[in-house]
Amino acid sequence: MYKKGNVAVVFVLGLLLTLASFNGCAKKKAETPPPKPAPVVQEKKPAPKPQVKEPERKIVEKVAISESQFNTVYFDFDKSDIKSDQRSNLSNNARLLSDNSTIRIRIEGHCDERGTDEYNMALGQRRADAIKQYLIDYGISSSRISTISYGEERPVSSGHNESSWSQNRRGEFKITSQ
């Protein structure tokens, strides 16, 4: 009994020491389970959101249009006519608008850095107007299209060579309402 008791004491002490030495680990292990419920809590939290989001999703399913689906239209230096190689870009945009009759858009006309700011402002407007006219000719109602020029104020490429300039001479489509 005495021996047994000794063995039991040693065992208990050993167990305590072992537990003590692994205290840090044990704590971590002990804490690891809570993260499991945590996601549950997180999952629960957004739960009310889907109730709000669901109607939105339904609209998105109906429209299924994002700005990135519209092609950017590029222009030649000091020109505002739609180039033949840009017509397929633009007719894709026209089709998107035709298929999604509730969408309203803003066309943003841009220029490269060459030329004076003031002239470029007018040139950017003319590019936006040229795109708008194409869409109207395609059958899109002009009331769905607004235009603005940013001249040379909003370049997408900051270089000072033709490869940058050609990216900056453009018309962009922005969705103003779905």
Place this chain on the structure above:
Amino acid sequence: MNKNSCFQKKYSFYLHVLFFYYIILVSSVFEASAQSEVTLSIRAGGSKLIGIGIEGFNTTGTSGLISEVKSTLADDLNYCGLFQVKEIPDSLQSASQSMFEIWKAANASCLIYGIETQNSTAVSVKAIDLKTAVTLFEEEYLIIADRPWYTAHVIADDIIGIYNGVRGSLASQIAFVRSNGEYKDLFLMDPDGRRRRQMTFSRTLNLSPSWSSNGESIAYSSLNNENWAIVMINVNTGQTLDISQWPGLNTSPSWNPTNPDIIAFTSTRDGNAEIYTCRRNGKDLRRLTNHFGIDSSPTWSPDGSKIAFTSDRSGMPKVYIMNSDGSGIRRLTPSLDTYEDSPCWSPRGNLIAFVILSDYGFDIATINLNGDEMIMLTYGSGSNENPKWSPDGLKILFTSNRLGGKNLFVMNWDGSDIRPLTKDGNSLSPAWAPTSSGDDIRVSSRR
């Protein structure tokens, strides 16, 4: 084919270079002069400067204001493009000649003599022609303690007036646009580039400042709720007013130099970029141009009777002139295959500065009103845009990327003495304000 001959061929007329007073015919005059309609010069020299001496401006006081007036006056006279301030060489310092003789020996033809008055709070200034010993003018100016430089600017403007016929432009300020990330705001600085201060804090794009003829307000183009509007700001109060209460692109305002109630500008309000005028309250709108091309960037003749503008009606942007009621439109710049834009009418009325696309990028040129004499002022050094005259007609401000980024520069009207005014790489689109009369510190005017 070298750059020059290529440039020449592009213009189809002969090119001569006035370089440090020597005219060099760059290439075959005989071949090209057969087609010659226009004389094109490239100028890299400058007019002969008038030697000027500054004497006196000594003080018995301790404020140091008069010595600051003297040093700023010397900077102003060296800067204005008419004078070179002379120093008396050591060899003449102890000469027993008269003061006039010493300054003549130092190659000065005019002497500015200043004496402090009113307990160092004013200075009496005489300008003396050293050849004839005639006093050109005599005037007493107050020195305001927190801005002695202003007194120097007014004195310099008066001296410039004697030689130039029109007073100088130093007691003035320059409005310009400074970009800060995606925003652009209006700033002001003195004509020497000092004392920079911010005018607008609108977190949008503000462009193309133009001063009212009384110097009280600046009109500019501002992106306002997805619409480009013409906005007017009172320089003293900072109050703004949206002049253009209609949709569309409204840009490039230009204030009538004889009537602070009339502004010309570009608008697409009727569908296409045309030039309009209206009153400063936006009323009495008049459409001056009617063409399917782009018409933009109006600039008034100094008497307000004509307007020069950019139009691409011939296929490329070119400078045109019309009467201020829109009649009598004629192309000013020659019928050549070049891109020309951004006209600015000189205060004397005889020249128009504009931007031309050369083989090296955009450059500043001037052209006379017959359109038969064009002078390149910048050439081969970066892209140079937005030329704007100083009110005295001696200087032209412009934007250039020659130092990297966009910075403001100023040069003499003949293209000489190009100086940077900013170095931050984010400054552009300058406009020089009308000069202050200086009557606020002129003792004779205050009596």
